[in-house]
Amino acid sequence: MSVELDVFVGNTTIMDEEVYQLWLDGYTVDDAVAVRMEGGALQVFEASMEVLHSDTMDQFRTFQMCERLLYYPSKLTNQLLFQIPPQKQAMLIERYYEFDSTFAREVLGKKLSKGTKKDLDDISTKTGITLKSCRRQFDNFKRVFKVVEELKGPLVENVQHHFLLSDALARDYAAIVFFANSRFETGKRKLQYLSFQDFAFCAGQLISNWTVGAVDNMMEDMDVDLEKDFLHNLKELKILINDKDMLDQHRNLVCAQLRGKITVFGEMEANFKNLSRALVNIAAKLTHTKDVRDLFIDLVEKFVEPCRSDRWAIGDVRLFLTHYTSTAHSLDSFRYQQIWERYMGVIKSCILKMYHD
């Protein structure tokens, strides 16, 4: 005696969010049933195990059928096969594209290629996220990347427009696309302490300030790449460290501002030249693609780590960077104010974000 066939189809497609999440997380039907039972689903209407199993099967099947529509969410909104209320559609899409930040952290900056896909089992073992879920997340990244890569206009908006995602999620995807495109190095051990959210924030900063679209609203260009001219101009900043007078003057100005305001004044004063050199050198090197990739590792090695070893508090770092940036304006012969502002604005917020344990 066995149930050979068991289906339930509603005119309005019935979807349980809890079950959807289990499906997204890559549970098998049996595991999902077990989880639901633990969650107390059996208490509802004295449901039996079979009832729960049948319901879970049914919904898993529905999700599977919906999945191909979710690849291109605008299809979901004008398909005729499933009648799904708009708020449910939004939920389906949003949840489908949500990802585990631990997973995203692993993949961040890697090429979204077949090779990476093969490593997914390792990532799965490492993060404890099921392989199925990893695949879904990876494929989502890849799909979004492919669609958005060649599009003109603002990256976040493109993601949002084509995938109907919420604001926050669209920004995260923009970060992933941006990292994948520029292939920033994030895998080094020294960077391990940084979370996906830290990087996503930095990516947001880079996108909104260093890309072509950032200056030119009417943009022909796309958001995915950093503005070449800007990077090239960054070389000019070298004057800040190459010109000895200017360097001294800069240090004096900063020290004058910070005296008594920070606890690590002595260390700051002693280290000023090193720190300033580090920041300016990073800027000057950005014309090379390879150095762009190393941006974050450089920031950590050259700035974050020295400060941390001197036990700077985050408030100290903030004050330092603020005044380090602003005092440059007072330097007589420094003519690159605009570039300096644009560069330091991003660097400052990135460092502050990255400055933690």
Add this chain to the structure above:
Amino acid sequence: MPGKLKAKIVAGRHLPVMDRASDLTDAFVEVKFGNTTFKTDVFPKSLNPQWNSEWFKFEVDDEDLQDEPLQITVLDHDTYSANDAIGKVYIDIDPLLSSEAATVISGWFPIYDTIHGIRGEINVLVKVDLFNDLNRFRQSSCGVRFFCTTSIPLCYRAVVVHGFVEELVVNEDPEYQWIDRIRTPRASNEARQRLISLMSGELQRKIGLKVLEMGGNAVVGYLQCFDLEGESGLVVRAIGTACTLEKLSGGGATNNAQHTANSSPSKDMKESPKACMSGCRSSHSSPVHGAASRLAQSFSVSYPTLLFSGTQGSNRPRPSLRARGASAAQSLASAARQCRPVFGDECPSNPLSSGPSTPLRAPPFTSFSPSKSYSRQSSSSDTDISLTPKTVLFPARLCLYLSPSSPALSSVAPPISCQTSRPPGSGMAPRSTTPPPSHVAQSEVSMLRKSVSFSEDMLLAASGMGSGGSAGKEAGPLKILLRQQTQTALEQREFPFFTLTSFPQGFLLHVAGVVSARSVKLLDRIHNPDEPETRDAWWEELRQEIKSHARALGCHAVVGYSESTSICEEVCILSASGTAAVLNCRFLQDGCLDVLSEHRCDDSAPPGCGFCHVPYDELNMPFPAQLSPCCCCHRTKVPDVLFTTIDLPTDAQVTGKGCLIQARLCRLKKKSQGEGNATCISNLLPFLEYELHTQLLNKLKLCGMNALFGLCIQISVGENMLVGLASATGVYLSALPSPGGIQIAGKTPNDLTYDQHVSSIQRKINDTIVKNRELYEIHITEVAEDVIGSPIPEPRQRSRLFRSHSESSDELSELDLSHGKKDAFVLEIDDTDAVEDLHSLLTDAPTPPGFYSCNTEIMPGIYNWTSAIQMFTSVRVFRLNNANLTNLGLNKIFNELCENLLKSLYFKLRSMVPCCLCRLNFTVAVPEDELIQVAVTAVAMSFHKDQTQEANKAAQAHSQMKAIAETEEQLQFPLELNAESASPLSPKGSGPQDGSNSHGRAPSVDYSSFADRCSSWIEQLRLRAHTIRRGSIKTSSSPLPEGRSRSLRSTRSFPGSSVSVVKMTPLSFIPGAKIVKYLGIINMFFIRETTSLREEGGVSGFLHAFIAEVFAMVRAHVAALGGNAVVSYSMKECVFMENPNKNQAQCLINVSGDAVIFTRESDQEGHLPQTSHPQPTEDTPP
């Protein structure tokens, strides 16, 4: 040249990739009607082609317009090889042929392929210009409206109800075998789909002609069925009720009507023939709506009740039953024997051949020799009961009010060969003449043991009945007069049948009980499709029998009538059932309605109970029954139990709520072939029906109720078993006496422990009854306690006397002719097995709190429906692995299957609580040896208002309004408001422009605007989601610098999406809404096949996808007609076959319903929430 059909192909979207190299498709479209084909240009390299074609014009006869569908085929152009078909769309243009229905078909249709399912969508525009046809000899019937709804459609008024129309069309079904054939599966599936589409078009046209002949303009309660007879062909048959309908003008009228209906329950319907049905009941406030109960499978037939009527000592139930069973069996056998020699395969001289469809033909069944002796009597459809043994029999069986519905056993027709149409009842007739051979009897005894006492009980009860419904003292003469009038009106009809299940007020005077007939036939190839007289004759016999049953009950009409078949190999069971009733003849004649409305007299009979009064004459009681005075008016007699196939009348007085009552039964049967098989089935049928009936009655009593509505009994035949499923909605009619308790009796009363056992069961049962009364809020003023708690009578009595209990009220007790006083209903049990069996049957799991269920349109006692409805279809197939099952084991499995299915439904729909599952329609089939298939279609409706729903509703209403505004701009033709023309035949020369509906597109709900409204809500939802989710990031995400010049758009804008929401419901109304227009009938047939079953998720995945596709296609067609809902939806057929070894499966589905436009009753609410709108709509991308 009476019509010009015009079609325009606009665009396609989401097409599949047909060219692997480019990942694109070069699509073009063929548009075909009849033999004319047009093609669009190829739109190269696109998955979203824009053809924007010219108007393709077809000049055709209106006959073709009715028969043929418009065929649209989407293909991929291929320069070197043959073009590949992507898929097809069939569009039934019938709705465009009536001036009152749709005027244009325009919208996105799913492109359907029988192998791949839905593959993209296509946007099409279709119009028809009809010229007036003055030819009196025309073959077309354009303009006749068809409704699946089994009540007078809301927003119409029935001027005249003409009566029964039927027709059937047969054809060969050359490609019924799906596994090995020569053509490709796609070609043969499409050929079949087309064939069936043509046949149903033709059928509808022919029925339309009959309606016109009768002077009507519409068919209500249209029930069309397919019989896939395999080798012997394909039969498409339909029945319906011809009416002359008149459109009520405007919404005001509707309201009024509703008002009247509600407010005037006090008009006596029976005595005031004039009560005019001034309208339609409006949806939610009035509980009665026509139900489509006539679903294909109600096979109710023979209830064993008959026994009683037997002359054999009524106090010795067991023997009599035995006798009956035996005699039935025996007579069948003998009939079969006799016939064999006479009828060869090709049984020649079929006396029936005289055009079966001719009305008024005298039923000549009698002519076949073998059965002649009795068949003659049976065919004398009328009448005089006392003369022929057969008729006597019938009444007993059927009649019964009491036992409810007991219909006629007779239906078990002899299985004889094929074409000979044989009076179905004939098998039974000989009862009185043939003495029961004892050896046969013995073998039957064991099976029947349990049931015996029951039947006895019913019998006796029946025997006690008082005078007929007309017995009321003062009312008597008047009624009789009235009845006579009606009778004459009805007498002229061959079949005074009505497929309606709910009626205008005043139409239904009395209801007597269920009448049904069943017949087992051997199928043979249909040799000449143009002369389907065999099939016609078969049905005619059944109908005659039904008619005579009704007569015997003192009724001249049958309402809630339906027909169905079950086919297994070459054996076919035909079933017909309905409810015998007395109608008010005034509705049946032209022109009297106006008179009616003027004097809607009579107040003498109390409201709400008149229909329960027995219609037959007390002195001439056709069968024994127990009657008691009506508990409402105390003037006339009512039976103690009432079974019907109709919906609960609007004004019926009901105590408490109702519930779904199901009797389920499986019977093993030996495998055999041909006649042997037919005989075997015929022999089993009566027992099966008897037990179903017994179970129903038991369960009804257990629920503390006394009447069943919407009774539908289906018996499905498989190779090695028969499955019976009876569903009905139990209620407590205030007019009927309170049901007695159930008493358990053991057969070895001396054993102490056994007695304890028995009494513990008794206690359980009593507790259940008390609990159920509580649950269903049945609070009876009379003292019922003594019944329930009554001590077990002394053993002797116990085993002999059974009577249903009646709380006869005192004033009239002297007149009570019933044999007994107050006896409890007794169940006799013999051994432990039986006890368990009994107990398990009697203890169905109660519905979980917050849920109610019924198979009628609405649930008595629930009125405040919200607008939240969810229609669903669920299918289960169960495999019995164990070949050595006993009947008992089988029953248990089947019972569990149904119970589990219900449990699953409750669980699925838990979010709608408190809610009621309405029109729960179960369909059983035995597709293969060890498989049982159960399909359920129903609607869940919430009935308690709560905040979210209010909000939703408001949002929806609002978006509707918006949609109206939007669409009006887009309409190509200016539409005139309310330009409805009353005459269905009025010329449509001016084309669709003068169509009536300004609302044409109105109701479609635009998702994107809806989406905006919901966005704040969604935001919240999302937040919640995020918090719940472990380890995910979202919430804290960093704010971007404010200064960023490109601001982000609203998250929730769905570009370009506007899929209109189409509601579906098996009911005839939509709660909280007003149906403003009927757009036409939806009747669709699909075949889906796969050769990669495993890849598609196995059988469940395959069927799941297919059902979803069917829903999608129905919705798309409705939306294209301008509608926003389907009412009276039903799935008539769902035939699933698989061949796992070959990784193949095939499924056929037939669905039907009425496309409508509804508007929310509270449109104004829509404006309110606008202020809270978080994102202005302008933000939405174009």
